[in-house]
Amino acid sequence: MDTIYALSSGALPAGVGIVRISGPESGMALHALAGGLPEPRRAVVRALVDPKSRDVIDEALVLWMPGPGTFTGEDTVELHCHGSRAVIARLIESLAQWPGLRMAEPGEFARRAFLNGRLDLTEAEGLADLVAAETEAQRRQALSQARGALAERLLAWRETLLRCVAEVEAQLDFSDEGDVGSELEVASRLRGVLLEVRELLSGARLAERIRDGFVIVLVGAPNAGKSTLLNAFARRDVAIVSAEPGTTRDLVTVPLELSGYAVTLIDTAGLRETVSAVEAEGVRRARLAAEEADLVLELVPSGQSALVGDAPAASGGPDRWVIETKADLLEGGDLLRGRHRVSAITGAGLRELELALGEWLTRQGVDGFSGVSGAAPVNARQREGLLRLAERLESVLKRGQPRGVDELLGEELRGCLRAIGRVTGEVDPESVLGAIFGRFCIGK
Ligand SMILES: Nc1nc2c(ncn2[C@@H]2O[C@H](COP(=O)(O)OP(=O)(O)O)[C@@H](O)[C@H]2O)c(=O)[nH]1
Numbered sequence: 042m043d044t045i046y047a048l049s050s051g052a053l054p055a056g057v058g059i060v061r062i063s064g065p066e067s068g069m070a071l072h073a074l075a076g077g078l079p080e081p082r083r084a085v086v087r088a089l090v091d092p093k094s095r096d097v098i099d100e101a102l103v104l105w106m107p108g109p110g111t112f113t114g115e116d117t118v119e120l121h122c123h124g125s126r127a128v129i130a131r132l133i134e135s136l137a138q139w140p141g142l143r144m145a146e147p148g149e150f151a152r153r154a155f156l157n158g159r160l161d162l163t164e165a166e167g168l169a170d171l172v173a174a175e176t177e178a179q180r181r182q183a184l185s186q187a188r189g190a191l192a193e194r195l196l197a198w199r200e201t202l203l204r205c206v207a208e209v210e211a212q213l214d215f216s217d218e219g220d221v222g223s224e225l226e227v228a229s230r231l232r233g234v235l236l237e238v239r240e241l242l243s244g245a246r247l248a249e250r251i252r253d254g255f256v257i258v259l260v261g262a263p264n265a266g267k268s269t270l271l272n273a274f275a276r277r278d279v280a281i282v283s284a285e286p287g288t289t290r291d292l293v294t295v296p297l298e299l300s301g302y303a304v305t306l307i308d309t310a311g312l313r314e315t316v317s318a319v320e321a322e323g324v325r326r327a328r329l330a331a332e333e334a335d336l337v338l339e340l341v342p343s344g345q346s347a348l349v350g351d352a353p354a355a356s357g358g359p360d361r362w363v364i365e366t367k368a369d370l371l372e373g374g375d376l377l378r379g380r381h382r383v384s385a386i387t388g389a390g391l392r393e394l395e396l397a398l399g400e401w402l403t404r405q406g407v408d409g410f411s412g413v414s415g416a417a418p419v420n421a422r423q424r425e426g427l428l429r430l431a432e433r434l435e436s437v438l439k440r441g442q443p444r445g446v447d448e449l450l451g452e453e454l455r456g457c458l459r460a461i462g463r464v465t466g467e468v469d470p471e472s473v474l475g476a477i478f479g480r481f482c483i484g485k
């Protein structure tokens with residue numbers, strides 16, 4: 042096993058630059074650089090000396106952490122140097138000369154942690170999400186995932202299934218006839234697991250929205266002021282604004298943060314009949330985006346009636362709000378209940394709309410979280426894995442008339458265990474690991 046090293050802290054220059062070393066040679070490397078090994082897990086200040094030239098590279102805070110109780114499970118060293126490009130370059134150059142040492146690949150520290158059983162795949166994904174987190178809700182969710190919220194549930198299900206397998210095998214060994222009592226017992230345990238899997242799956246959509254952003258789509262007639270409102274929220278000129286109707290054709294997407302939640306705001310082509318093939322495609326995309334959104338804002342110039350009106354949202358479809366635009370052009374006029382009125386020119390109503398959106402997001406988050414206890418699947422891989430597990434459990438439970446414990450039942454239970462193993466990474470093709478760990482940065 043190679044010993045790997047990398048700059049694990051951020052862009053240089055910085056106050057501190059942390060170089061991490063992991064693997065069997067890390068103790069030797071530290072010994073050579075710092076003139077000895079300090080007491081394990083105690084921060085000490087040492088001059089780091091290039092073993093060949095005897096040049097002092099830097100004075101650093103040094104940590105020696107022998108495995109296996111480390112992040113990677115291997116012997117690990119951390120060198121907290123002055124965060125200058127020259128210091129880090131010189132240190133890296135020095136480490137590169139050591140036989141058995143090489144620069145780490147992206148995600149290689151985390152990959153070793155996974156291979157050494159320090160993390161399962163869901164915890165590793167949580168860690169990648171935590172490093173990438175930009176909003177408060179993302180941070181909370183990623184941290185809970187990295188600390189094993191989902192992993193714990195998977196482990197508990199695995200134990201239950203293993204107990205069922207043991208029970209089935211014991212029955213097969215000791216009796217010739219299928220034991221119906223044991224089969225019923227196994228079925229009741231499986232039902233318990235299935236209930237929990239379904240409960241977690243019910244939180245999947247919200248968890249994925251928290252991770253990837255809630256989708257809010259602006260729709261309305263041409264010239265309603267959609268692109269102007271998008272720009273106002275983005276606080277920069279993202280979409281082209283023009284008095285010419287039919288200007289926006291493609292979807293224009295802006296990532297935002299509102300009330301601690303990640304949001305993707307999408308501007309669309311104005312909805313109208315058109316002879317232009319390009320614009321018609323834009324209208325098609327607009328309708329599609331609105332169908333898949335979490336919230337649709339229908340923009341209507343103040344004083345005009347809405348396209349779809351203020352009809353309640355179709356059940357299961359996205360929420361729909363009517364936003365009256367260009368309030369500055371209207372004198373007086375009552376605002377219908379439940380509507381918002383804004384002017385992108387004067388800024389009137391924008392702050393209120395933003396607050397209302399924040400409240401809506403918070404409601405989604407709070408409602409969705411109750412009952413899920415932060416263990417929901419947070420990405421498509423996890424969701425599909427749990428769906429497959431639920432299907433397998435359902436098919437075992439659908440055996441129809443109890444026919445007693447038999448070989449087939451044991452096989453089916455093993456199928457369920459494999460489905461769990463695929464989520465935790467116990468059973469996994471190399472390509473999945475590559476895709477997951479390749480997403481990490483170097484040094485993680
Ligand atoms: N007076 C006024 N004009 C606006 C406002 N918002 C947009 N407009 C104008 O309405 C026209 C169409 O705006 P645009 O954002 O391109 O509409 P879209 O077709 O819905 O994207 C442009 O000339 C804008 O300057 C507003 O709040 N007040």
Ligand SMILES: [Mg+2]
Nearest residue numbers: 267268288289
């Ligand atoms: Mg537009």
